[in-house]
Amino acid sequence: MGLPAPAEGALLRRRRSDLGARGPAPARTCGACDRPGAAARTLELWRAGPQFTGETPLPSPAGSSLLAGESGILVVAWQLEASGELADALLARVRENVANEVEELLWGSPGTLLAAHAMHGWTGEARWAGTWQESADALLERRDGDGLWTQRLYGLPPARLLGPAHGLVGIVQALQGNTHSELARETAAVLAREAIVEGDLASWPPEAGGEMENSRGEIRLQWCHGAPGIVATAASYLDEELLVAGAELTWQAGAHGDEKGAGICHGTAGNGYALLKAFERTGDERWLERARRFAVHALTQAEQARIESGRGRYSLFTGDPGVALFAADCLDATARFPILDGWD
Numbered sequence: 229m230g231l232p233a234p235a236e237g238a239l240l241r242r243r244r245s246d247l248g249a250r251g252p253a254p255a256r257t258c259g260a261c262d263r264p265g266a267a268a269r270t271l272e273l274w275r276a277g278p279q280f281t282g283e284t285p286l287p288s289p290a291g292s293s294l295l296a297g298e299s300g301i302l303v304v305a306w307q308l309e310a311s312g313e314l315a316d317a318l319l320a321r322v323r324e325n326v327a328n329e330v331e332e333l334l335w336g337s338p339g340t341l342l343a344a345h346a347m348h349g350w351t352g353e354a355r356w357a358g359t360w361q362e363s364a365d366a367l368l369e370r371r372d373g374d375g376l377w378t379q380r381l382y383g384l385p386p387a388r389l390l391g392p393a394h395g396l397v398g399i400v401q402a403l404q405g406n407t408h409s410e411l412a413r414e415t416a417a418v419l420a421r422e423a424i425v426e427g428d429l430a431s432w433p434p435e436a437g438g439e440m441e442n443s444r445g446e447i448r449l450q451w452c453h454g455a456p457g458i459v460a461t462a463a464s465y466l467d468e469e470l471l472v473a474g475a476e477l478t479w480q481a482g483a484h485g486d487e488k489g490a491g492i493c494h495g496t497a498g499n500g501y502a503l504l505k506a507f508e509r510t511g512d513e514r515w516l517e518r519a520r521r522f523a524v525h526a527l528t529q530a531e532q533a534r535i536e537s538g539r540g541r542y543s544l545f546t547g548d549p550g551v552a553l554f555a556a557d558c559l560d561a562t563a564r565f566p567i568l569d570g571w572d
Contacts, residue, residue: 240559264309271301285383287335292325294339294567295545299325303343307350307571315351318343319359326363331370331377332394333568337363338402345402346571364403375418376436388436390422392461392568393452393493396436401461401568412465419462423470429480430473431455449481450488451498460498460565463505475506479518483525490529491543492550492566497526500554504563516561523558526551 279297280286291297302318322340330336341363348356371377376388377399389395400415423430424440433440434453441447451457455474463471483496492498500522507515530551534540541547544566553566564570 264305267301267305267308271298271305274298274301287328287330287381289324289328290335292321292328292340293335294343295334297321297335299340299343303346303571306347315347318347319355322359322363326366330379330381331367331399332379332381332389333398333402334393335381337367338399341367341402342567367399367403374436375414387434387438389434390419390432390436390458391434391451391453392457395434397458397461398568415462416465416467419458420467420470425470425473428473429477430470431477432458432474448494449478449499450484450494451501452493456499456502459502460505460563461568463509463563468509471506471509475502475515478502483522483529486529486533489533489546490526490548490551491541491546492554493545495526495546495551496522496529497551497554500526500558501563501565504554504557507561508563516558520558523555527555 275298280290287293292299294300294303299318299321302314302321306314306318322344325337325340328336331338333339333342341360344356344360344363347353348360367377372388374388376396378386379389379394380386381394390397392398392401396415396418400411403411418436419432422432422436424432431440431447431449431454434442434448448454449456451460456478459466459471459474459478466474478499481499484490484494484499489495490497492501500519503515503519503522507513507519530541530548534548542549544550550566557564564572
């Protein structure tokens, strides 16, 4: 076996250094930290409220959101210490969210579809499969004749968004829990129609039929909007030429700066997942090396942000955990975007 490629070597050195400094973390407890207890306390605090602040109009029911409400807390709490009470509460939240007025992962039923699919996989209980199907059937009924869904978010005008966080490819990812091959083919055709291609580069506007620039004159190239998220989420069915063109644009644009940061939502690590997915789809080792370079950069960004702020950032999507999971995937040469591709 030859020497590791430069970026892989840098990641391996960092892992050895971190392990040497801190030692391996125990599975369920970390020193005085009781993880199941911490999850239970988080749930208790969330329920005590107020859960949401500010004047931005939120979808209804906001509390059932996977990524901003109680559902995500319940999934994690159940994983750490399974109980019938937690499972029942989660099931109620998933059912409550079937008719949520938004059609996206953060707040709507696509997010709780992912929770129901995971719980069915872990428990084998028929009630989770039935609940998944109930949500999936309702969501598919709301799909329009163009193969899209309309998002109504935060009091903004209705829009048919394309990206994983708030739009088409995130919904399709959630619906593929029980394999919808026809849906994947139809979505690939939508993405081919909406792609903006220049030479060997490609990206997608946030909104179907929309402009690449937003009202502030920005062109977003990140996981939540633009080529990185489309490639990372639709890699299994996206036309391969478009996949490579989107990954190439992501690579040529380079890592994000301090404004966007290191995270997986709109930062360097999220863009890096497009490169990992290109490797998974094509088998071309250059994409793995490129992803690892992004990982080294993202880890450095996260470390520098910790130094400047005096603390870590603990959000999965905008903080250090997402960066760590991306770096681990780069070392393992796997491409499993957190939650959308699995919970392990």
